Amino acid sequence: MTKTAPALRRPGMKTDTRTLAVLGAALVVTLWMADQIEMDLFMAFVLWVLIAIRVVLHENRVALIGTLVALAIWAIVLPFFQDSGGGFIEDATQALALTVMALGLNIIVGFAGLLDLGYVAFYALGALTTGWFMSGFFAGAGGGEGFSLLVGEPASNLPGVHFNFLMVLLIAVVVTTIAGMLIGLPTLRLRGDYIAIVTLAFGEIVGRLVINGDTIHLFGEQLTNGRQGITPIDKIDLPFLEPFSGLELRPWYWVALALVGVTLFVNYRLRDSRLGRAWIALREDEVAAASMGVPLVKTKLLAYGTGAAFGGMAGVFLGSYLNTVNADQFQFSFSIFILAMVILGGLGSIEGVMLGAIVLSFINYNLIPDVFNDYPSKVGLDFDLSELSFGIFGFLLVIMMVLRPEGLIPERRRKIELTEGVGAGDTAFGGGETIQEVRA
Amino acid sequence: MNADGAGLLTAENVTKVFGGLVAVEDVTFSVPERGIVSIIGPNGAGKTTFFNMLTGLYRPTYGRIRFDGRNVTGRRPDLIMKDGMARTFQNIRLFGTMTALENVMVGQNARMRAGLFGSIFRVPRVRREERSVEEKARETLAYVGIAESQFEQMSINLSYGDQRRLEIARALASDPKLLLLDEPTAGMNPQESAALTDFMRKVRDERGLTILLIEHDMQVIMEVSEHITVLDHGQKIAEGTPEEVRTNERVVEAYLGKQGEKEAEAGAARREGTT
Numbered sequence: 001m002t003k004t005a006p007a008l009r010r011p012g013m014k015t016d017t018r019t020l021a022v023l024g025a026a027l028v029v030t031l032w033m034a035d036q037i038e039m040d041l042f043m044a045f046v047l048w049v050l051i052a053i054r055v056v057l058h059e060n061r062v063a064l065i066g067t068l069v070a071l072a073i074w075a076i077v078l079p080f081f082q083d084s085g086g087g088f089i090e091d092a093t094q095a096l097a098l099t100v101m102a103l104g105l106n107i108i109v110g111f112a113g114l115l116d117l118g119y120v121a122f123y124a125l126g127a128l129t130t131g132w133f134m135s136g137f138f139a140g141a142g143g144g145e146g147f148s149l150l151v152g153e154p155a156s157n158l159p160g161v162h163f164n165f166l167m168v169l170l171i172a173v174v175v176t177t178i179a180g181m182l183i184g185l186p187t188l189r190l191r192g193d194y195i196a197i198v199t200l201a202f203g204e205i206v207g208r209l210v211i212n213g214d215t216i217h218l219f220g221e222q223l224t225n226g227r228q229g230i231t232p233i234d235k236i237d238l239p240f241l242e243p244f245s246g247l248e249l250r251p252w253y254w255v256a257l258a259l260v261g262v263t264l265f266v267n268y269r270l271r272d273s274r275l276g277r278a279w280i281a282l283r284e285d286e287v288a289a290a291s292m293g294v295p296l297v298k299t300k301l302l303a304y305g306t307g308a309a310f311g312g313m314a315g316v317f318l319g320s321y322l323n324t325v326n327a328d329q330f331q332f333s334f335s336i337f338i339l340a341m342v343i344l345g346g347l348g349s350i351e352g353v354m355l356g357a358i359v360l361s362f363i364n365y366n367l368i369p370d371v372f373n374d375y376p377s378k379v380g381l382d383f384d385l386s387e388l389s390f391g392i393f394g395f396l397l398v399i400m401m402v403l404r405p406e407g408l409i410p411e412r413r414r415k416i417e418l419t420e421g422v423g424a425g426d427t428a429f430g431g432g433e434t435i436q437e438v439r440a
Numbered sequence: 441m442n443a444d445g446a447g448l449l450t451a452e453n454v455t456k457v458f459g460g461l462v463a464v465e466d467v468t469f470s471v472p473e474r475g476i477v478s479i480i481g482p483n484g485a486g487k488t489t490f491f492n493m494l495t496g497l498y499r500p501t502y503g504r505i506r507f508d509g510r511n512v513t514g515r516r517p518d519l520i521m522k523d524g525m526a527r528t529f530q531n532i533r534l535f536g537t538m539t540a541l542e543n544v545m546v547g548q549n550a551r552m553r554a555g556l557f558g559s560i561f562r563v564p565r566v567r568r569e570e571r572s573v574e575e576k577a578r579e580t581l582a583y584v585g586i587a588e589s590q591f592e593q594m595s596i597n598l599s600y601g602d603q604r605r606l607e608i609a610r611a612l613a614s615d616p617k618l619l620l621l622d623e624p625t626a627g628m629n630p631q632e633s634a635a636l637t638d639f640m641r642k643v644r645d646e647r648g649l650t651i652l653l654i655e656h657d658m659q660v661i662m663e664v665s666e667h668i669t670v671l672d673h674g675q676k677i678a679e680g681t682p683e684e685v686r687t688n689e690r691v692v693e694a695y696l697g698k699q700g701e702k703e704a705e706a707g708a709a710r711r712e713g714t715t
Contacts, residue, residue, distance in 0.1 A: 265560075266560050269559060269560045269561075269562060270556075270559055270560060273554060273559035273560075273562075273566070273570075274549060274552045274554045274559060274569075274570075274573075275554070275556065275559055276559075277538070277542055277545055277546050277549070278546065278549055280535065280537070280538060280542075281535045281538070281546045281549075284535040284536055284537060284538065285533050285534075285535060285536075287497060287533065288529065288533035288534070288535065289535075289546070290496075290497070290516075290517040290518050291495055291496075291497065291517050291518075291521060291526075291527055291529075292518075292521060292526075292546055292547050292549060292550075292610060292611075292614075293518045293521035293522055293547070293548075293549045293550030293551075293614060294518055294546065294549050295516070295518045295519075296518070302556060306556070413537035413538070413594075414537070
C-alpha cells in the first residue's frame with residue numbers, strides 16, 4: 001500500500017497509489033453525478049479521461065496543450081450529446097455566464113487584491129442595459145412605433161428600443177467600465193476591509209435603485225420596472241443566424257461559451273502583461289509598488305474597470321437568456337455567490353476560478369434544487385434543501401478553508417503565500433516601519 | 441552640476457510634522473551629481489522619514505525638494521521614480537510571490553508604454569517591449585550578482601543577501617539618475633558589506649549614478665561616503681567629509697550622549713588600569 005510498484009514509476013508521470021485512487025474515485029463520482037444532472041455519460045467519461053491524462057502526465061507540455069485543446073473541443077461539441085431543450089444545457093449555459101462574471105471579479109479581487117463585495121452592481125448595470133435597449137421598456141420610443149437598429153423580425157416591428165445584441169454588449173461594456181471606475185474612485189485611499197465595505201455599499205445602492213427604479217423618472221421615463229421586472233427581452237439575434245428561441249438552447253450555450261473564450265483570452269493576456277505584473281505588485285505591497293513606478297490610481301481603476309466590464313457582458317447575456325431583468329436578481333447574496341466561486345476555485349488562478357464557477361453554479365442551480373432537494377424529507381425532516389443553499393455554500397467554504405485554503409486549482413503565488421506564511425501586504429517582510437500616509 | 445548650480449538633489453528647509461511630533465525639522469542639504477552621500481544619525485533621528493519625503497511617500501509639511509532641476513515637492517512617488525529617483529527599503533520590500541525576474545520587470549514599469557488594449561492584443565510593439573524588458577531584467581540581475589539559477593525563484597525563497605541584491609536590481613532596472621539606499625548593509629556580515637561598498641563605487645563609476653544612502657555601519661560610511669550629513673532628533677547637526685564628521689563634537693555627543701562620552705573615557709581608563 002505504501003510502496004509504489006517500481007514498474008509504474010516513469011519519469012514525468014504521476015502514477016502513485018494515491019493519485020490512482022483519487023482518479024478512480026473521481027470516475028465513479030463523475031459518472032454518478034453525470035447521471036444525476038442528466039449529463040451524457042459518454043461525454044462525462046471523456047471528460048474524466050482528459051482530466052486523468054492531465055493529472056498523470058502533469059509535467060508533459062504536449063499532453064498539457066493536447067488536453068487543453070481537447071477540452072475546448074469537448075466543450076464545443078457537448079450540446080450535440082444533450083437534449084437541446086433539456087435541463088442540463090440550461091444549467092450549463094447559466095454556469096458559463098457566471099464563469100464570465102467570476103473571471104471578471106477575479107481580476108479585481110484575485111489579481112489586484114481589491115476585495116469587492118458589490119460586484120452584483122455590474123451584473124445589474126449590464127442586465128439593465130439589455131432591459132433598456134432590447135425590449136419594449138421605452139414604449140414611447142420612435143413615436144410609439146419603436147426604434148430598432150440591426151435587428152430582424154419580430155423585434156423590429158415591436159414598440160420600444162431594439163438594438164442588436166452585439167451593440168448592446170458593447171454599450172454595456174462601456175457603461176460598466178465607467179461605472180467600475182466610478183465605484184473605484186472613493187476606494188482609492190482605502191485598503192483591505194475598508195474597500196470591501198465601500199464596494200458593498202455601492203452594490204446595495206445599485207440594487208436599491210433597481211428596486212425603486214419604477215418611481216424614479218428621468219426625462220419622463222421610469223428607470224426600471226422595479227420588482228415587476230422588464231420582460232420580455234429580445235432574444236439574441238446575430239447576423240447570418242436565425243434569431244434564438246427559448247426552446248432551442250444550444251445556440252445560447254455556444255454564445256456563452258464564446259463569451260467565456262473572450263474572457264479567458266483577455267484574462268491570460270492581461271495577467272502576463274505589464275498591467276498584470278503591476279496588479280500583483282500592488283496586491284503584494286502598495287508602498288513598494290508606488291515607489292517602483294506603478295501609478296496606483298490608474299492601475300487600480302483599470303482593475304475595477306476591466307473586472308466590471310465582464311460583469312456587464314454576462315449581465316447582457318443573462319438578461320436576454322433569462323428573458324427578464326428584475327430587482328430580485330440583484331441582491332447582495334449574488335455578490336457573495338460570485339465571490340465564493342473565486343475563493344473556492346483559487347484566488348487569482350484563472351483555471352481555478354473557472355472550475356469554481358462551474359462547480360458552484362451546478363450545485364446551486366442543479367444539485368440542490370433538482371437532485372438533493374427532497375433528501376431531507378426522505379429522512380423525515382420537513383424542509384427543502386434549497387432553503388439551505390447558502391448554508392451549504394458556507395459549509396463548503398469552511399471545509400475548503402480547512403482542507404485546501406488555496407483553492408481547488410491554486411495560483412502558484414497564493415500557494416506559496418499560504419504554505420510559507422507570507423502575508424500579502426505590508427507585514428510581509430517584517431513591519432518595523434509603518435508608512436502612515438501613503439498618497440495615492 | 442545642473443544649470444542652476446545646485447546639486448542633482450536639493451532639499452530646502454524640509455520639515456515633517458506627524459501630529460505633535462516633529463520628525464524632520466528644517467533640513468537643508470544637497471547631493472552633488474555622481475556623488476556618494478550618506479545620511480547618518482541615531483535611531484529615530486528621522487532619516488527614513490526624510491527618505492520617504494524625497495521619494496514622495498510623504499509630503500513635506502514645509503520646505504521644497506528639487507530633483508534634476510525640477511520641483512518634486514509632493515509629487516507622486518511613481519512620477520518621482522519616473523523622473524529618475526529609485527530606492528530600496530530598510531526592511532526589504534520585495535513583491536514576495538513574484539519571481540526575481542518579475543520583480544525587476546516591475547521596476548521597469550515606469551519605462552514601459554504598453555497599455556490595456558496593446559496588452560490584450562499583444563501588438564508587435566508590446567511584444568518587442570516585453571522582450572527587451574525581460575532581457576534588461578536578466579542583465580540587471582546578473583549585474584548585481586544573482587546567479588541565473590535564481591532568476592525564476594519566488595523572491596521570498598531567495599537568500600537574505602540575494603533579496604538585498606534583488607532590491608537594488610529592481611531599483612537599478614529603471615536606469616535611475618539617483619539611487620537611494622536605506623540601510624543596504626543591514627544584516628550583512630563584514631565581507632558582504634565590503635562587497636557592497638565596492639559595488640556602490642562600481643555602479644557610480646560605470647553607470648554614472650548618484651548614490652544617497654542611510655547607513656549605520658560606520659566602517660561602510662567612512663569608506664564609501666564623499667560627504668556625510670548627520671541627523672539627530674530630526675535636525676541636521678553636522679555635515680562634511682567623513683574626517684570632519686568623525687571629529688565633530690556634536691556628532692559624538694549625539695551618538696554617545698554628553699554623559700556617555702565621559703563614561704566611555706572613564707571606562708577606557710579603568711580597563712587600562714586593570715590589565
